[in-house]
Amino acid sequence: MNLLFLGTGTSTGVPQIGCTCKVCVSDNEKDKRLRASVLISVGEYNILIDCGPDFRQQMIQNNVARISAVLLTHEHYDHVSGLDDLRPLGHVDVYAEKKVIGVIERNMPYCFEQKKYPGVPSIHLNRIEEKEFSINDLKIQPIRIMHAKLPILGFRINNFAYLTDVKSIEDSSIEQLKNLDVLVLNALRINRHISHLSLEEALDIARKIGAKETYFTHISHDMGLHNDVNSTLPAHVQIAYDGLLIEHVSQ
């Protein structure tokens, strides 16, 4: 199983429109962050986690021609607004909780009409709950996490887990995250925020989970320069960046 970071930015992306801070004007490619999403590849099978407004650009930049399934963490725009760009990819199974499915059906009714307009995305919505499900032979365990007061999902696949937009995690969910090889977790910025983990809070949760390797994502320009912040982190914890590929994750 390979893991490719398609985007590691918060909802505004980095650079942020109109901003001239040192991060937004940095020449380092690692300081340019599209909206958060990862691609998991198992053989020929490509699973996308979240499909935000940069989805089309992410597919083209990384030469990805096929998406077999999409897992959605929650319904916020930076995680679902690329679904219309699934158009050229043929039939795609999308997996989400009931309330997320409701939002997609409301926002994209043209995809679910009896007589569809030619060319609309061929999306099949699969309702998931907090229990394990399978895509092909791959077992996927949804993990309940809290985005401030909004219950959302993370996903564990073998010894890999992807948790974004976390503000808090119950101990029962932490228990489901033991023995991970690779953890991806959100860390927005240095200062605290109402609905996202700060760097310090993310380090604390990463310590509790205790994965062999932890990568932070969903990052704001307020985090600071990639290289500056990354160099301060403990061993086995890193700030992810767009285009980072981790091969042979948890086979």
Ligand SMILES: [Zn+2]
């Ligand atoms: Zn988000």
Ligand SMILES: [Zn+2]
């Ligand atoms: Zn900025």
